[in-house]
Amino acid sequence: MTFICYIAADVPLTARSYQARDLDVHFNKYTKGIKGFNLPLQIEIEYGILTKKELDILLDYLYEHADQYRKCTFQVANFINSTKHSMKVLQRKKVLLHQIRSPEELLLEEGELITIKKIPFIY
Numbered sequence: 001m002t003f004i005c006y007i008a009a010d011v012p013l014t015a016r017s018y019q020a021r022d023l024d025v026h027f028n029k030y031t032k033g034i035k036g037f038n039l040p041l042q043i044e045i046e047y048g049i050l051t052k053k054e055l056d057i058l059l060d061y062l063y064e065h066a067d068q069y070r071k072c073t074f075q076v077a078n079f080i081n082s083t084k085h086s087m088k089v090l091q092r093k094k095v096l097l098h099q100i101r102s103p104e105e106l107l108l109e110e111g112e113l114i115t116i117k118k119i120p121f122i123y
Helices: 052-066
Strands: 002-009 016-020 023-029 041-046 072-081 091-096 112-118
Touching: 016 052, 023 052, 052 072
Parallel strands: 091 112
Antiparallel strands: 002 041, 002 072, 016 023, 023 041, 072 112
């Protein structure tokens, strides 16, 4: 079994690939719907996000897209890529983008969805 990660957002997201010697992460366009998301699905990441390096890339990707907007919201979920398991949101959590201190906070269990909001923040 492999994992698959989906990203939904209220802002446009771009497809992109990150490749390094031991890393290959592809943010592919995705437009189908999955029950449980409140925002339009836009990105699919085959094989999920499981390692620290992949979590770093995911967080950088979110910051890069959020940087262009005063406010925005992302939803990220992790599912098992299998015909035996339905893609169903089993658990939800929320966090503000500026409160994420470590990429490991984005590590999700199967069926878990995290909503990440960027709000105007004064330091």
